[in-house]
Amino acid sequence: MLNKIKGINNYMHIDTELLIACAKNDRKAQKKLYEACYVFLMPKCLQYHKNEEDARAIFNKGFYKILKNLSKIDLEEVMFAAWSKRIMANTLIDDYRKNKNYKTNINIKENDQELDYHASSSSNDALNAFGQKDIMQLLEYLKPAAKQVFLMYVVEGYNHREIAEMLNMSEGTSKWHLSTARKELKERLEKLTEAELRTKVI
Template sequence: MLNFEETIVGCLRNQSKSKEMVYKSFYGYLMAVILRYVNDRDDAEELVNDAFIKIFNAVKQFKFPANKEEHQKAFKAWISKIASRTAIDFLRTKRNLMSIEEIVEEQEPLTEINIITALNVKDILKLLDALPEIQKLIFNLYEIEGFSHDEIAKTLNIPESSSRVYLTRAKNKLRTLYSKTIANAYATY
């Protein structure tokens, strides 16, 4: 049994067994990343496979961090970015994104970010599907993937202020949806 570092080196050498190990080890993880962007399972499976092709073609670009304990964590972060960009490219080609307008932050009322204490990640992920595509995309990129507004703006070719506004709208809508979900839950008792 190869250790993680040997498996990645095997991928660099184009060894099928190493690639298979990486594929089996990270398939579920990348599927979860992709499903945050697309709702159709068939599309997601295809995108995961596309992401793995990109990963194996670019594996020589992955740099192991100095701390050996961080190797797998760094690799997961690296492949996650590849998978999220693969999903974004897919969404662009399908033109599922609603028209992205240039929005100036002053046009949107600023609301204080005030997370509901009972809100958890699973609840948010369930509610994300109710968001408009562009809000869902920017929420995923910023809050889950850790992209900056500048990176999002460059990736989506929109002004940075639009990214901020769409994120604010997404958070506000998620709060509203979550509140309704809680209210409905209490109403059924």
């Protein structure tokens, strides 16, 4: 089963001394941290927002939360990269929930006849056969709710219970959106493969 897309973000290591300086409102240190986080976390924002300006606006909101909460954690014990990544993910999720189309996007009934909790093995095999870049580009064709659940489950590593709680939907609806996303991605990837084969034949 495709549970993760590898290589989404590069590794980031930040010295504890820099974080301590940032917590003390050292502007130079905060600028340095901003630049490091931008390289590490901006790609995540672009996964949710194809418009770079919108992605940067969300990144800035997330970075502000990171700075605001630095003084509340044990900087020598917390894994900063994982911690900052989770804050940015939560910021992106909160932004999605505020979207005016949010309620419409998640309004799927659990007794829908097309409800399918489990992606077929063929869907998973097809997705595993392609790289991260191909899949991430095709995510833009998904409906907002399906894309959101797919990113949270596959990229962020949340389980369906957590997704359901954060997006105010049932676990069944979360599973439905994931299954829908996988099936549509599989179909689009197959069409992409067919097009490439035709080009080679020609």
